Amino acid sequence: MGREEFGPRDGEGYAAFHARLFEKAETLMARRPEQPAKARIDGLTFEAAAFGTVPGATAAASRTAGWTEQTQTQVGRVGAEVADLEVASRTAKELATDVDGATAAVARNVDLGLD
């Protein structure tokens, strides 16, 4: 069986580099899917005045404000993560584009012992 006829196959010592997939991932990350949520939570504040002066109001305001601040911080971290993923995806895309041909060529010349 000639390798030229079938070429290298994924999983037979060869991992395909799908540049298109990484490009999709990059595009998604570039759109910042977390941004609507981030904008929403960043715009949310819980002033004590919204709860009035009845007993328990201050504590309730404090709890909600605390939760909001924590969530803002964490969603901000997600934003940084997504930004980083965009860069990483772009890098992966470029690598895949560059090396896929070379990797395929190498794979074709490797004797996999299939004859």
Added chain:
Amino acid sequence: MAGSFAEARTQILSLRPEQLRTKAEQLRQFGIDARLAGSQLAASAEEVGSQRGAPYAAYRERVTPTASWLRGLESPATSTAGELDGAAGAGDRARMVLARQEQVLAALAANPATRESQFAAAEAAALVALNQAIGEVTQAYAAIAPPAPGTAPVVVATAGGGTPGGAPAATGLGGALGGTAGRAGTGSALEAEQAGGSSAALGPQSGPFAGFIQDPISGNLVDPGTGREVDAGGRFLDPITGQPFGESSPFATRLEGLVGGAAPAGLAGVGAIGAGGVGVPAAGVIGPAAGPAVPAGPGVAGAPAAAGGVPFLPPAVGGAGALGPSRGSTARLAGLYGGIVPPSLAGPNPAGSQLNQVAAQNLQNKAAVAQRYAAIANGQAPAQLGFLPPPVAGVGGGGTGAARSARRSGPRAVTEPAGVWGAVPGGSGRPDRRGRAGSSADVEDEDVWTGGAAVDGVLGGR
């Protein structure tokens, strides 16, 4: 627990249920946005991660936890929003309780026969009711306890922002592919969704009941101009029995000696009978949800102009319901309901006259309570509301007491010295409950809060 009526009132007036609702809606939207973001990331992780090879697995390994965390935000956000809504509802109900208690006290204060001890007892009872309402708000607040969001599972070691030229990730895709380059998280301009503090709609803003105010306790709609009440099914409630009525009302036949729902001949088309011009705009002074109220005569004001859409309310009646000076008359009351006499007032009844008076009084009270509630909800209630003392305070006291004295007619039932009610400066005895004699607000108090001109104009009885 508030120690005085004034303190309890101040606490209730400080509530901002409309702001809590706005926050709740923002929270819900945040939860939705977070879920959508998480879903997009999860889909990407699945698509990329389904490929064979370390880079794809690394991508999935890194993205999936973050996606799950984002999606997990929806639940606490939604539940907290529900708790905020619950607190807002408790606040609305507290406002209505306050409006009702104020109305009770105002009626007592306006009654010349009211004794100080009676008023004090009523005030104490009102305080109990207010404290109970406040307690419910406090309880609702206690339920607002959003769980900590937890730490977002991310690789980038930053808090709230990217790291320019960021450090290589320890694990995951960045590591597999030889490094990462972070970028600062770019927070887009925030959408300007502010909590407001603006007036909230208190009832339908369109439709046949536009301008009506929703009672947060019963859920019924009340016309602040006339006191008519409508249940959730769109049926008017009998002003005496409180039961819905209409052509098919089952309550009509249950009332002993009453013939329900019958429209007196010739009344269906009765429109404005009284002279126009001095009525109370039904909702223009009440709230932002005001319908197209039509100033009416000394009789009934404020029936929605869109009366054609009101069940069994002929267009001729809607919008100009002035029905003449016969206070409490069956015909006038029927005019409020499109010519249909409420069951409790229909048919011959030896006590018909008294029933009509009771119905008129009930409507007046309903309207007054609705107006008070609207004023409270719209932030138009005076910061300090003391009820006017019984009319005797005005004797020789000048000021507002004299003003009311001039409006009132008939002999006074109470003849204590003016100083008893504390309306006379320097007088001994009970302090003036108003606590603001001589202020400009007194004029408003006279007209709005004491069952004076505003309410009189509504029902046209005086």
